[in-house]
Amino acid sequence: MKLIVVKDFEEMSRVSSEIVLGVMHRNERVNIAPTTGTTPVGLYKIIVERIKNKSYFNHVHYYNFDETPFRVSKKEGRIITNLRQMFLTPANIQEKNIHPLDQSNFMTRDQELAEFGGLDLVILGLGEDGHFCCNFPGYAKFSQKTVEIPLQGKLYELYKGVFAEEKEIPEALITMGPSAILASKKLLLMVSGKAKAEICKQALFGEIKEDVPGSILRTHPDITIVVDEDAASLF
Amino acid sequence: MKLIVVKDFEEMSRVSSEIVLGVMHRNERVNIAPTTGTTPVGLYKIIVERIKNKSYFNHVHYYNFDETPFRVSKKEGRIITNLRQMFLTPANIQEKNIHPLDQSNFMTRDQELAEFGGLDLVILGLGEDGHFCCNFPGYAKFSQKTVEIPLQGKLYELYKGVFAEEKEIPEALITMGPSAILASKKLLLMVSGKAKAEICKQALFGEIKEDVPGSILRTHPDITIVVDEDAASLF
Amino acid sequence: MKLIVVKDFEEMSRVSSEIVLGVMHRNERVNIAPTTGTTPVGLYKIIVERIKNKSYFNHVHYYNFDETPFRVSKKEGRIITNLRQMFLTPANIQEKNIHPLDQSNFMTRDQELAEFGGLDLVILGLGEDGHFCCNFPGYAKFSQKTVEIPLQGKLYELYKGVFAEEKEIPEALITMGPSAILASKKLLLMVSGKAKAEICKQALFGEIKEDVPGSILRTHPDITIVVDEDAASLF
Amino acid sequence: MKLIVVKDFEEMSRVSSEIVLGVMHRNERVNIAPTTGTTPVGLYKIIVERIKNKSYFNHVHYYNFDETPFRVSKKEGRIITNLRQMFLTPANIQEKNIHPLDQSNFMTRDQELAEFGGLDLVILGLGEDGHFCCNFPGYAKFSQKTVEIPLQGKLYELYKGVFAEEKEIPEALITMGPSAILASKKLLLMVSGKAKAEICKQALFGEIKEDVPGSILRTHPDITIVVDEDAASLF
Numbered sequence: 001m002k003l004i005v006v007k008d009f010e011e012m013s014r015v016s017s018e019i020v021l022g023v024m025h026r027n028e029r030v031n032i033a034p035t036t037g038t039t040p041v042g043l044y045k046i047i048v049e050r051i052k053n054k055s056y057f058n059h060v061h062y063y064n065f066d067e068t069p070f071r072v073s074k075k076e077g078r079i080i081t082n083l084r085q086m087f088l089t090p091a092n093i094q095e096k097n098i099h100p101l102d103q104s105n106f107m108t109r110d111q112e113l114a115e116f117g118g119l120d121l122v123i124l125g126l127g128e129d130g131h132f133c134c135n136f137p138g139y140a141k142f143s144q145k146t147v148e149i150p151l152q153g154k155l156y157e158l159y160k161g162v163f164a165e166e167k168e169i170p171e172a173l174i175t176m177g178p179s180a181i182l183a184s185k186k187l188l189l190m191v192s193g194k195a196k197a198e199i200c201k202q203a204l205f206g207e208i209k210e211d212v213p214g215s216i217l218r219t220h221p222d223i224t225i226v227v228d229e230d231a232a233s234l235f
Numbered sequence: 236m237k238l239i240v241v242k243d244f245e246e247m248s249r250v251s252s253e254i255v256l257g258v259m260h261r262n263e264r265v266n267i268a269p270t271t272g273t274t275p276v277g278l279y280k281i282i283v284e285r286i287k288n289k290s291y292f293n294h295v296h297y298y299n300f301d302e303t304p305f306r307v308s309k310k311e312g313r314i315i316t317n318l319r320q321m322f323l324t325p326a327n328i329q330e331k332n333i334h335p336l337d338q339s340n341f342m343t344r345d346q347e348l349a350e351f352g353g354l355d356l357v358i359l360g361l362g363e364d365g366h367f368c369c370n371f372p373g374y375a376k377f378s379q380k381t382v383e384i385p386l387q388g389k390l391y392e393l394y395k396g397v398f399a400e401e402k403e404i405p406e407a408l409i410t411m412g413p414s415a416i417l418a419s420k421k422l423l424l425m426v427s428g429k430a431k432a433e434i435c436k437q438a439l440f441g442e443i444k445e446d447v448p449g450s451i452l453r454t455h456p457d458i459t460i461v462v463d464e465d466a467a468s469l470f
Numbered sequence: 471m472k473l474i475v476v477k478d479f480e481e482m483s484r485v486s487s488e489i490v491l492g493v494m495h496r497n498e499r500v501n502i503a504p505t506t507g508t509t510p511v512g513l514y515k516i517i518v519e520r521i522k523n524k525s526y527f528n529h530v531h532y533y534n535f536d537e538t539p540f541r542v543s544k545k546e547g548r549i550i551t552n553l554r555q556m557f558l559t560p561a562n563i564q565e566k567n568i569h570p571l572d573q574s575n576f577m578t579r580d581q582e583l584a585e586f587g588g589l590d591l592v593i594l595g596l597g598e599d600g601h602f603c604c605n606f607p608g609y610a611k612f613s614q615k616t617v618e619i620p621l622q623g624k625l626y627e628l629y630k631g632v633f634a635e636e637k638e639i640p641e642a643l644i645t646m647g648p649s650a651i652l653a654s655k656k657l658l659l660m661v662s663g664k665a666k667a668e669i670c671k672q673a674l675f676g677e678i679k680e681d682v683p684g685s686i687l688r689t690h691p692d693i694t695i696v697v698d699e700d701a702a703s704l705f
Numbered sequence: 706m707k708l709i710v711v712k713d714f715e716e717m718s719r720v721s722s723e724i725v726l727g728v729m730h731r732n733e734r735v736n737i738a739p740t741t742g743t744t745p746v747g748l749y750k751i752i753v754e755r756i757k758n759k760s761y762f763n764h765v766h767y768y769n770f771d772e773t774p775f776r777v778s779k780k781e782g783r784i785i786t787n788l789r790q791m792f793l794t795p796a797n798i799q800e801k802n803i804h805p806l807d808q809s810n811f812m813t814r815d816q817e818l819a820e821f822g823g824l825d826l827v828i829l830g831l832g833e834d835g836h837f838c839c840n841f842p843g844y845a846k847f848s849q850k851t852v853e854i855p856l857q858g859k860l861y862e863l864y865k866g867v868f869a870e871e872k873e874i875p876e877a878l879i880t881m882g883p884s885a886i887l888a889s890k891k892l893l894l895m896v897s898g899k900a901k902a903e904i905c906k907q908a909l910f911g912e913i914k915e916d917v918p919g920s921i922l923r924t925h926p927d928i929t930i931v932v933d934e935d936a937a938s939l940f
Contacts, residue, residue, distance in 0.1 A: 002732045004761045018755075022727015027707045027927055028588045050723070056709045059584070114529070117587045118456075118498045142443035142454065179443075182454040208377035208414075219377065219417040219454065221353075222732055237497045239526045253520075257492015262472045262692055263823045285488075291474045294819070349764070352822045353733045457497055588926075612913035612924065649913075652924040678847035678884075689847065689887040689924065691823075 001218040003204065003225050005232045009192045012228045013042030016123075019188050019224055020047060023121045024060050031113065032121045033065040033176070035133075036082040039125035039190050044087040052091050062088060063099045063113070065122060066134040066175035067106075068159065070168045077102060077174075078162070101146075106174045109146045110183070119184035126191050130199050130212035134175030140213040144177025178216050187223040189214070191231040200227060201234040236453040238439065238460045240467045244427045247463045248277030251358075254423050254459055255282060258356045259295050266348065267356045268300040268411070270368075271317040274360035274425050279322040287326050297323060298334045298348070300357060301369040301410035302341075303394065305403045312337060312409075313397070336381075341409045344381045345418070354419035361426045365434050365447040369410035375448040379412025413451050422458040424449075426466040435462060436469040471688040473674065473695050475702045479662045482698045483512030486593075489658050489694055490517060493591045494530050501583065502591045503535040503646070505603075506552040509595035509660050514557040522561050532558060533569045533583070535592060536604040536645035537576075538629065540638045547572060547644075548632070571616075576644045579616045580653070589654035596661045600669050600682035604645030610683040614647025648686050657693040659684070661701040670697060671704040706923040708909065708930045710937045714897045717933045718747030721828075724893050724929055725752060728826045729765050736818065737826045738770040738881070740838075741787040744830035744895050749792040757796050767793060768804045768818070770827060771839040771880035772811075773864065775873045782807060782879075783867070806851075811879045814851045815888070824889035831896050835904050835917040839880030845918040849882025883921050892928040894919070896936040905932060906939040 006012050020043065024030055034040065051057045067077040075081075080100040088098055101109055113119055124132050131137065136158075139149055150172050151159055163169045181187070191200045203214040204225065217223055241247050255278065259265055269275065286292045302312040310316075315335040323333055336344055348354055359367050366372065371393075374384055385407050386394055398404045416422070426435045438449040439460065452458055476482050490513065494500055504510065521527045537547040545551075550570040558568055571579055583589055594602050601607065606628075609619055620642050621629055633639045651657070661670045673684040674695065687693055711717050725748065729735055739745065756762045772782040780786075785805040793803055806814055818824055829837050836842065841863075844854055855877050856864055868874045886892070896905045908919040909930065922928055 002761065018723065018726040019730050021723040022730055025724050025727055025929065027929065028584055029586070056707065114498055116499070142451075143441075179454050183456050185456060206378075216377075216454065219414050219451065220456065221418050221420060222456075224730065224732065237526065253488065253491040254495050256488040257495055260489050260492055260694065262694065263819055264821070291472065349733055351734070459495065459497065612921075613911075649924050653926050655926060676848075686847075686924065689884050689921065690926065691888050691890055692926075 001220070001223050001225055003227065005227050005229065005235075008228050008230075009042055012190055012192050012226050013046060015226050016043045016188060016190050017046040017050075020121065020123065021050060023186065024051065024057055026120070028059060029117060030060045030120045031063060031116060031118065032060060032123065033063045033119055033184070034083065034087060034123045035065070035125050036079055036086065037125050039192055040123060041086065043123070043190070048087060048091045058094070058097070061097045061099060061116070062093060063119065064101050065181065066173065067101050068134075068162070068173050069103055069170045071170045072167050076100060101174060103174065106146050106148065109176070110180055121186045121188060122181055122184045124181070124187060124189045124217065126189060126196060126199060126203060126214045128195055128199055130203055130214045132189075132214045132217065133181060134173045135178055135213040137211045137213060140178060140210055142178045142210055142216050145180045146174070146176045148172040148174055178213060182216065182220055185222065187217060187220050189217055189223060189225045191225070192228045194230040194233065196231040197234045200231045205235070236439075236455070236458050236460055238462065240462050240464065240470075243463050243465075244277055247425055247427050247461050248281060250461050251278045251423060251425050252281040252285075255356065255358065256285060258421065259286065259292055261355070263294060264352060265295045265355045266298060266351060266353065267295060267358065268298045268354055268419070269318060269322060269358045270300070270360045271314055271321065272360045274427055275358060276321065278358070278425070283322060283326045293329070293332070296332045296334060296351070297328060298354065299336050300416065301408065302336050303369075303397070303408050304338055304405045306405045307402050311335060336409060338409060341381050341383065344411070345415055356421045356423060357416055357419045359416070359422060359424045359452065361424060361431060361434060361438060361449045363430055363434055365438055365449045367424075367449045367452065368416060369408045370413055370448040372446045372448060375413060375445055377413045377445055377451050380415045381409070381411045383407040383409055413448060417451065417455055420457065422452060422455050424452055424458060424460045426460070427463045429465040429468065431466040432469045435466045440470070471690070471693050471695055473697065475697050475699065475705075478698050478700075479512055482660055482662050482696050483516060485696050486513045486658060486660050487516040490591065490593065491520060493656065494521065494527055496590070498529060499587060500530045500590045501533060501586060501588065502530060502593065503533045503589055503654070504553060504557060504593045505535070505595050506549055506556065507595050509662055510593060511556065513593070513660070518557060518561045528564065528567070531567045531569060531586070532563060533589065534571050535651065536643065537571050538632070538643050539573055539640045541640045542637050546570060571644060573644060576616050576618065579646070580650055591656045591658060592651055592654045594651070594657060594659045594687065596659060596666060596669060596673060596684045598665055598669055600673055600684045602659075602684045602687065603651060604643045605648055605683040607681045607683060610648060610680055612648045612680055612686050615650045616644070616646045618642040618644055648683060652686065652690055655692065657687060657690050659687055659693060659695045661695070662698045664700045664703065666701040667704045670701045675705070706925070706928050706930055708932065710932050710934065710940070713933050713935075714747055717895055717897050717931050718751060720931050721748045721893060721895050722751040722755075725826065725828065726755060728891065729756065729762055731825070733764060734822060735765045735825045736768060736821060736823065737765060737828065738768045738824055738889070739788060739792060739828045740770070740830050741784055741791065742830045744897055745828060746791065748828070748895070753792060753796045763799070763802070766802045766804060766821070767798060768824065769806050770886065771878065772806050773839075773867070773878050774808055774875045776875045777872050781805060806879060808879060811851050811853065814881070815885055826891045826893060827886055827889045829886070829892060829894045829922065831894060831901060831904060831908060831919045833900055833904055835908055835919045837894075837919045837922065838886060839878045840883055840918040842916045842918060845883060845915055847883045847915055847921050850885045851879070851881045853877040853879055883918060887921065887925055890927065892922060892925050894922055894928060894930045896930070896932045898933070899935040899938065901936040902939045905936045910940070
């Protein structure tokens with residue numbers, strides 16, 4: 001793993017944008033799986049400004065790596081909706097370059113990706129509980145490829161608040177599991193803030209175990225981890 | 236992971252030789268870490284025949300990934316000695332392309348490798364107990380880079396028989412740990428024989444856990460696993 | 471360029487097969503453009519034996535890089551027909567992995583290839599006049615991408631003999647030009663026989679000029695050139 | 706080739722910096738050959754700011770690709786001196802990462818580079834006469850690797866003005882020739898300004914010939930060409 005400790009959120013975003021733009025500038029089709037959440041907000045601000053309406057980035061394709069679908073309504077899931085709002089729509093990405101993951105296609109996603117050369121880059125954040133994508137402690141298995149995770153127990157409690165209407169809470173989440181994410185050619189992990197300091201130390205320097213799902217990421221042969229000083233304060 | 240099931244030991248050796256020669260044929264410096272043991276005997280027979288005295292393979296460098304040093308005598312360790320006997324000497328590899336791992340350099344090996352572009356390929360076998368390199372169940376931590384493993388307990392029992400003289404039994408083994416091996420750009424894992432069927436199934440399809448060290452290998456983004464029908468008989 | 475001089479046609483075929491199989495063994499989609507002619511006959515014999523009915527090569531796709539279409543009949547062109555006979559059919563390649571180049575698609579071929587990651591390997595021979603693909607001295611321009619070459623003058627003379635019926639002689643050949651071929655990630659050039667000794671020397675060590683179309687090939691950053699002793703006899 | 710047309714010098718510098726930083730962010734040793742001249746001034750301003758005193762770029766090595774040595778004094782040549790002034794010194798690059806090309810080592814440079822993995826990126830400008838590095842029309846041969854170019858005729862006239870003292874004018878220039886530059890894994894070509902419009906059009910869309918040395922560059926399988934609107938005004 002390559003670890004880069006930077007001053008703050010802004011520098012984390014800037015350094016990360018260099019890595020992402022470096023991959024985007026390749027001469028052929030590029031497949032990227034970008035995260036949602038608060039960590040990449042600064043990154044996407046930089047990237048959107050740079051790639052918006054630039055035809056020389058038309059070969060870049062986007063795949064969301066997890067989804068929390070709505071149970072009843074037929075609208076797109078929460079993750080792809082967020083990703084559109086914070087990144088894809090302001091960047092004016094063509095619809096043909098957007099590949100939403102959902103209940104209808106998750107079982108064939110790994111195969112489909114392989115046919116188009118596989119993922120070139122996954123942009124990841126780390127949860128305070130050590131999760132990445134929808135790989136949560138107590139649920140994640142390092143062996144999982146792209147799977148459905150039944151929304152039960154602690155996970156149900158965690159998610160019920162995020163749906164305005166109870167009838168919309170889905171029976172299951174969908175996520176690329178650790179083995180599917182590690183199959184990407186390159187990984188970028190961003191971690192920011194004091195609240196992440198403890199889990200960041202565990203994930204980067206502690207035992208590699210399923211209770212800290214993010215701990216497996218550092219075994220990837222081409223991962224860059226960009227951490228701000230707050231998140232690195234316990235190293 | 237890419238899994239290739241072949242008929243027998245001979246075909247495993249042949250298919251593996253294609254993968255190894257493919258890497259060796261690259262146009263620039265290539266760094267390979269080859270395993271010892273009985274599994275690669277057929278592979279090396281093919282490779283030796285092909286690369287012996289061929290100057291167009293002069294850019295290939297060899298690194299052993301583990302070592303059981305002699306405690307008293309100053310001779311080279313058992314692993315590099317075996318590797319020379321079964322592969323490097325018959326292939327007539329120049330001494331400047333051979334990079335023995337030992338007690339004097341194991342702590343700087345990962346750094347040294349990085350300066351020369353890192354490992355391009357590790358050729359691995361799988362022990363009946365799930366070990367690879369000197370990463371044994373009960374001792375291996377997925378987080379380990381290149382480390383010393385104190386020769387104690389079960390491990391002492393396992394190794395004492397392999398030294399003719401008790402005074403030569405070392406205090407510690409040296410091995411590239413799981414995290415050091417997974418940092419290679421490419422991995423090749425060969426498994427052969429009915430005796431490996433149970434562990435092979437566990438390592439490839441079971442839980443990824445330190446009790447089965449080899450189970451972590453399949454998370455590598457560019458691993459090819461070549462298994463003969465006997466070893467695959469429980470899939 | 472990496473130059474490998476071998477004893478004879480048989481060794482040229484074997485060494486070349488190692489390079490081709492090395493590329494085919496990659497874990498994701500691989501796009502290969504194979505040549506026809508007499509030079510690769512030994513290579514395809516080895517390869518066919520190895521890949522026939524092997525599902526672990528199902529991710530390899532084949533693109534012919536030139537074509538001499540029939541003018542009147544609607545059957546497939548001469549090149550793809552030959553390629554099927556000598557390689558694709560005996561290797562039992564699935565139809566969906568075969569991508570014939572013809573008059574209907576040559577103008578969009580470069581674009582189509584780019585969308586699927588571009589060519590990973592082109593397998594090339596060298597004509598006694600220095601041509602490769604249908605890039606002939608007096609007609610080839612280094613700047614050409616995939617183009618139509620009007621069948622006139624010397625070229626008409628050259629080709630009219632190869633068609634049984636005069637009405638079938640096409641108005642134009644189709645070929646990936648030098649610039650399209652050099653866009654491949656890797657090139658393999660095979661040259662065999664005393665009759666090629668003079669042009670081989672010119673192409674590899676002489677001036678790089680359009681009169682010797684093959685002279686441009688050695689500027690590619692990842693080309694391996696396998697030459698037998700007869701063809702190398704004037705080096 | 707991938708062609709990117711941008712608004713002006715500033716945007717050319719910014720887009721180019723993304724490509725350069727993308728290469729620099731790789732996880733292992735990176736070898737870069739940067740140009741001097743006025744074209745990269747904006748690029749280096751951005752890069753210097755970003756990499757200065759950042760230990761996570763310590764694996765990046767720098768090689769100048771041409772040199773105009775002083776004939777009498779023993780000081781470093783003009784090119785490496787300029788490169789230090791405009792880039793390496795303000796970026797505070799460690800001396801061990803700087804590899805000056807000079808009369809003593811030019812004949813072994815290609816070999817030395819190959820042992821360290823070859824060049825990963827060459828950053829190039831284009832002269833109004835179509836030259837790149839010291840590959841001038843009338844002198845450059847596409848077939849040249851790293852060579853000495855006798856300073857005679859037009860070339861002597863061109864260079865005599867750049868030396869304050871006549872006794873310092875060298876007998877020969879040193880340059881990586883077209884074949885040495887094209888051996889790099891990636892190329893970045895920047896062109897800016899109305900004065901370059903005519904040659905830029907010729908080099909990118911005209912005949913590929915030694916009279917326009919830069920015309921060969923676009924055959925590289927991984928070149929990105931960043932041109933501002935002024936330089937692209939005749940496309």
